[in-house]
Amino acid sequence: MDFRDxxxxxxFRDRLRTWLAGRAGTFPKSGDExxxxxxQWHRDLYGAGFFGLSWPTKYGGHDLPAVYDVILDEELAxxxxxxxxxxGYLVEGLGRHGSEEFRQRFLPGMITGDERWCQGFSEPGAxxxxxxxxxxxxxxxxxxxxxxxxxxxxxxxxxxxxxxLARTDATVRRHKGISAFVVNMxxxxxxxxxxxxxxxxxxxxxxxxxxxxxxPADHLIGEAGEGWALAMTVVGHEREPxxxxxxxxxxxxxxxxxxxxxxxxxxxxxxxxxxxxxxRLHVRRRLSERLDEVVHGPAGSLDKLLMTWxxxxxxxxxxxxxxxxxxxxxxxxxxxxxxxVMGGTSQIQKNIIATRILxxxx
Amino acid sequence: MxxxxxxxxxxxxxxxxxxxxxxxxxxxxxxxxxxxxxxxxKAVAATGWRSLRSDGASGVEVALxxxxxxxxxxxxxxxxxxxxxxxxxxxxxxxxxxxxxxxEAQPWTIAVDGEAFxxxxxxxxxxxEGNQLLSGRVGEPVTAxxxxxxxxxxxxxxxxxxxxxxxxxxxxxxxxxxxxxxxxLGAARGAHALAVDYAKVRSQYGHPIGSYQAIAHLLxxxxxxxxxxxxxxxxxxxxxxxxxxxxxxxxxxxxxxxxQRAARTICETAVQVHGGIGNTWECLAHVHLRRxxxxxxxxxxxxxxxxxxxx
Numbered sequence: 001m002d003f004r005d006x007x008x009x010x011x012f013r014d015r016l017r018t019w020l021a022g023r024a025g026t027f028p029k030s031g032d033e034x035x036x037x038x039x040q041w042h043r044d045l046y047g048a049g050f051f052g053l054s055w056p057t058k059y060g061g062h063d064l065p066a067v068y069d070v071i072l073d074e075e076l077a078x079x080x081x082x083x084x085x086x087x088g089y090l091v092e093g094l095g096r097h098g099s100e101e102f103r104q105r106f107l108p109g110m111i112t113g114d115e116r117w118c119q120g121f122s123e124p125g126a127x128x129x130x131x132x133x134x135x136x137x138x139x140x141x142x143x144x145x146x147x148x149x150x151x152x153x154x155x156x157x158x159x160x161x162x163x164x165l166a167r168t169d170a171t172v173r174r175h176k177g178i179s180a181f182v183v184n185m186x187x188x189x190x191x192x193x194x195x196x197x198x199x200x201x202x203x204x205x206x207x208x209x210x211x212x213x214x215x216p217a218d219h220l221i222g223e224a225g226e227g228w229a230l231a232m233t234v235v236g237h238e239r240e241p242x243x244x245x246x247x248x249x250x251x252x253x254x255x256x257x258x259x260x261x262x263x264x265x266x267x268x269x270x271x272x273x274x275x276x277x278x279x280r281l282h283v284r285r286r287l288s289e290r291l292d293e294v295v296h297g298p299a300g301s302l303d304k305l306l307m308t309w310x311x312x313x314x315x316x317x318x319x320x321x322x323x324x325x326x327x328x329x330x331x332x333x334x335x336x337x338x339x340x341v342m343g344g345t346s347q348i349q350k351n352i353i354a355t356r357i358l359x360x361x362x
Numbered sequence: 363m364x365x366x367x368x369x370x371x372x373x374x375x376x377x378x379x380x381x382x383x384x385x386x387x388x389x390x391x392x393x394x395x396x397x398x399x400x401x402x403x404k405a406v407a408a409t410g411w412r413s414l415r416s417d418g419a420s421g422v423e424v425a426l427x428x429x430x431x432x433x434x435x436x437x438x439x440x441x442x443x444x445x446x447x448x449x450x451x452x453x454x455x456x457x458x459x460x461x462x463x464x465x466e467a468q469p470w471t472i473a474v475d476g477e478a479f480x481x482x483x484x485x486x487x488x489x490x491e492g493n494q495l496l497s498g499r500v501g502e503p504v505t506a507x508x509x510x511x512x513x514x515x516x517x518x519x520x521x522x523x524x525x526x527x528x529x530x531x532x533x534x535x536x537x538x539x540x541x542x543x544x545x546x547l548g549a550a551r552g553a554h555a556l557a558v559d560y561a562k563v564r565s566q567y568g569h570p571i572g573s574y575q576a577i578a579h580l581l582x583x584x585x586x587x588x589x590x591x592x593x594x595x596x597x598x599x600x601x602x603x604x605x606x607x608x609x610x611x612x613x614x615x616x617x618x619x620x621x622q623r624a625a626r627t628i629c630e631t632a633v634q635v636h637g638g639i640g641n642t643w644e645c646l647a648h649v650h651l652r653r654x655x656x657x658x659x660x661x662x663x664x665x666x667x668x669x670x671x672x673x
C-alpha cells in the first residue's frame with residue numbers, strides 16, 4: 001500500500017505541473033469565462049497529452065491506469081485551472097455499447113474535444129423514473145425520425161452530437177422499448193431553450209425539443225431495445241466522482257476560502273475541509289480498486305452520496321465565509337444544491353444502496 | 363499510488379473478523395459470560411497481535427485488527443495493550459526484564475489522563491509524559507460507560523521506565539488517534555450490521571420495516587458514512603509510519619474528526635431503526651454507541667484543531 005506516487009507517476013505529475021505553471025494567470029476567473037472557454041481548454045489539455053489518460057490509445061487515449069486521473073485532477077485544482085472535461089460517462093457508454101465501427105467513428109472526436117457532445121436522457125415527465133420516457137424514434141426509409149422533449153441537457157447549446165434515448169417500440173413495457181442513438185445537433189427539427197439555474201447561470205443546462213429531427217439508420221447504437229443497458233452504464237459512471245473529475249475542485253475552493261478568512265475559521269469551513277479531504281482519499285481508494293478489475297455497480301451510488309455531501313458542505317462553508325454578499329461564493333452555494341439531484345437524486349441513490357447492496361427488499 | 367490492502371493485510375483482517383465473530387458477545391447477556399470472556403482472552407493472547415507494533419507491523423495492520431475487534435465488541439484488552447506495546451517498543455532497555463518475548467509476557471496497557479484504559483485483568487500500565495515513559499499499577503475499576511472495556515485507577519509509585527526520542531514522542535499520538543478512530547469505526551459498523559439485520563426481520567404494516575424508504579434511506583446513509591470513514595482512516599493509518607510527524611498527526615486528526623461524527627450518527631441510526639427495543643438495555647445497539655463515545659473521548663480531536671493548510 002502506498003499513497004505516494006510511483007516514480008513514473010511522479011514524473012507525469014512534474015510534467016503536468018510544469019505545463020500548468022507555464023499557463024498560470026491565463027485561467028478563467030468567472031463562471032461565464034469558464035463556460036465560454038471550456039472547449040478550448042479541452043483541446044489544449046488534450047493537445048498537451050493530459051486528457052483521455054485512462055482510455056485506449058486506439059481512440060486517442062493513453063492507456064494509463066485510472067490513478068493518473070487523480071493526479072490530473074489534483075494538479076488542475078492546485079494550479080487553479082479548470083477541471084478535467086466531464087465526459088467520461090459518455091466515453092464509457094459508447095465504448096461499451098457501440099460497435100467497433102461506432103467507436104472508431106465517434107470516440108476520437110469526443111476525446112480530443114473536436115466534437116462536442118450532450119446527453120439526451122431526462123424528460124419533463126421522466127426524471128428519476130427514466131424508463132417512462134416518451135420521446136419517439138420512428139424508422140422512415142433509411143432514417144430515424146425523432147419527436148419529443150429533453151431537459152437538463154448539459155452543454156446542449158454547444159453540442160455537435162447528442163447521445164439520445166428514445167422509444168422505438170410502444171408495444172413492449174417500459175425499458176424494453178428504449179433505444180439509444182447518435183443524433184447530429186446541427187439540423188432543422190431541433191429547438192434549443194436554455195434553462196436559467198438558481199444561481200443565475202444559463203449556459204449549462206438546456207431543454208431540447210425534437211420535432212422531426214433525423215439520423216441515418218446506422219446511428220442506432222447496438223440493437224433496437226438495447227438503449228436501457230447503455231443508459232445504466234452512463235448513469236452509473238455519471239455518479240462516480242472518480243469519473244467526473246471535479247472532486248479536486250472542492251479542495252481548491254476550500255483553500256481559496258481559507259485564504260480570505262480573518263480570525264478563527266467558521267465551523268462550516270473546517271467541516272468542508274474534512275469532507276473534502278475524505279473525498280480526495282476516497283477517490284484514490286476507488287481508483288486503486290480498479291487495479292483489481294473491480295467493476296463499479298451499485299457502489300457508485302455510495303460515492304455519489306459522499307460527493308454530494310462534500311459539495312454541499314463546501315456550499316455551506318461558502319455561505320458562512322461570504323454571506324450573501326459575495327457573488328462567487330453565493331453562486332457556489334446555490335449551485336451545490338443541484339448536486340443532490342443531477343446524475344440521479346440522493347433519494348434514488350439511497351434506494352439503490354438499500355436494495356442492491358444492503359439487500360433490503362423494496 | 364496503490365492504496366489497496368495487501369493480500370496479507372486482507373488475511374489479517376479476515377482472521378480478526380472471524381475471532382471477533384466467534385467469541386465476541388452476541389447479546390448483552392453474553393457480556394457477563396465469564397467462560398466466554400476467558401475463551402476470548404485465550405484466543406486473543408494466542409494471536410500475539412497485542413504486540414503487533416514490536417513485531418514490526420504498520421499502523422495499517424494495527425488499525426485493521428482494532429476495527430474488526432470493535433465491530434465484534436471484543437471485550438478483552440486490545441487497543442490499550444497495542445498502544446502500550448508501541449510505547450515500550452523501540453529500545454531494549456525499556457523492556458520489562460521479566461518479559462520473555464512478544465506475546466508471552468503479561469501485556470501492559472496505557473494510562474490516559476491518570477486512568478488505566480482497557481485494563482481488564484492487567485497489572486501494569488505505561489504512559490507518556492512528554493518524552494518520559496512512566497510505569498504504574500492497575501488499581502480499582504472506576505465507573506465507565508463503555509461496557510466492553512475496563513477503566514481503573516492507577517497506583518503508584520509511577521516509575522520512569524524509559525524515554526521516547528522526540529520523533530517517537532511526536533509520532534505516538536498519531537497512532538493513538540488512529541487506533542481510537544478505528545475502534546469507533548468498527549463499533550459503528552457492528553451497530554449498522556445489527557440494524558440492517560433487524561430491518562429485514564422486524565415487520566410492521568405487514569412488511570419488513572427495511573422495505574420502507576424512511577428506514578432504508580437511513581441505513582443507506584450509514585453505509586455511505588462507513589465507506590467514507592474507511593477511506594479517510596486508511597490514509598491516516600498508513601501515514602502513521604510513512605509521513606512526517608506533522609503530516610501523520612494532521613492525517614490522524616482529519617480521520618478522527620470525520621469518523622467520530624460518522625460513527626455517532628451510524629449508532630444513533632441503529633438505535634432508531636430498532637425502535638423501542640433500541641432504547642432498552644438488552645439491545646446491543648447502545649453497547650456499540652457507548653464504545654463509540656468512549657473511543658471518541660480518548661485522545662480527543664476537536665473540529666477547531668483541523669489545519670486548513672492541509673495537502
